[in-house]
Amino acid sequence: MKRLITILGPTASGKTPLAASLARRVGGEILSADSRQVYRRMDIGTGKDLSDYAGVPYHLIDICEPGTKYNLFQYQQDFFDAYQQIESRGAVPILCGGTGLYIEAVLKGYKLSPVPQNQPLRDRLEGKSLAELTRMLEELKAKNGSNMHNKTDVDSCQRAIRAIEIETYNLENPMPCRELPPIDSLIIGVNIDRELRREKITHRLKARLEEGMVDEVRGLLDSGIPADDLIYYGLEYKFVTEYIVGRLSYDEMFRQLEIAIHQFAKRQMTWFRGMERRGFTINWIDATLPMEEKVEKILALLNM
Template structure:
């Protein structure tokens, strides 16, 4: 398998699609929010990126684990690990090359290492105890639990709201009190390619992309989800675009406040993603970094060169 990772706005998906087109591969998404149907603009699905136009007719590269669950549900790492492995086995059985692509470092590391996970039930008593605490207070509680369990899960990248922090505390508390679960999925050997984008170029691209997504109708997308009956707190749970746009749509902030706070949050998110990937290197993963700003043909050629060197 080949894994392509990188921070938001680094151009991972077009690169993965171009590579898949070149080698006859199929893409498995490693994005914790693109699993949700009808959450398209805010999650940056950009499904057009999977269509490659060459001299011949356009060809859509097969992709997996996008649009697989309904909004309002709380898809989690345990489910992702199983869904990934099912897709991985299916692709391998058909003689194709799986290409794992995304920026959710926890999801990527979980499947590459074969984390031993279990479904963790909700704990109403614990939730009641934690209700009303600030995100900072919850983050400190989570850090203390992680110190006891030795867990590397629930990095700040994925815990950016009180709801998510409470769920993370719930999971870590459960793991502290229960033995290792029976379900075990094997680690997956993968060549890892990191797409590295210069900080200033990344910031400029994030701002430009945010403006474009708002112009494309991101606010209307959130309004539509609310009109479906999806509770505002469920959308806020998904973080970033859905958190800040929902707060704007429900009258808690102005448009300008929403834009400014969301722009800052995305920049911080990209920085935390890179922190996670550097942590993966410290935890023993070899990541071959390539420059995001190189021409697409050069990037694909460089990956193929690395693949040949590894064989």
């Protein structure tokens, strides 16, 4: 059996119930790969649906306060800590979610650094050409022995300056133990027909609004979180906040949010197809199959 099972798919495809059902069969614990479910008190809008876990241990949900800006570097660290704890207990780690960047980062072992902005350095680099910045970056990478960056770092001056900033920081603050290893995983994709996905997204949006999503967002605003901080989180929190503060009518909010979620699901699938082009093998399973049949298919793949 591989060390990790990953279940991914677009929003409304039924990933979490499948992960929970599988976890009950194999003695698993679930690691969430959702960039917004990390926030406490953001429950309905992020679709935590904690009842789906039904006693299965889960991790990386409700780990930071709303209003803060959680990032990929923090997720990678938090994931690896939780992953090691699960393994130490002899349980099966199951990564489940729809944030493709988070999933790919932990599977590939992205080499990231919590590099702060260096304004004096940026001021010195301002006005330099892309060719000049590229040469500086290459020299820094040679000094660091770095393979962290690729050609996309230097497709603009802004990206090149950020890459130089990172390499300069790493040169001055070496972190030999920072690298996290890639993790071998059986990857399961939940494949849902586009029209069925659209239907489920609309139905779920209506249900969440009926469950009190507007009140949830209003409560966050009333607790002192600035509207712009909630808008930053996008989707439900962006459009519902704009409705609450009077920028949108209820009907405009619903219509624009519905479109945005459909577009988000399409982007998720684009990312997952990109993962396949980048060398990941995703075993796609039909979302409409009975739960027991989906679980049996995964178990068969595990035993191959």
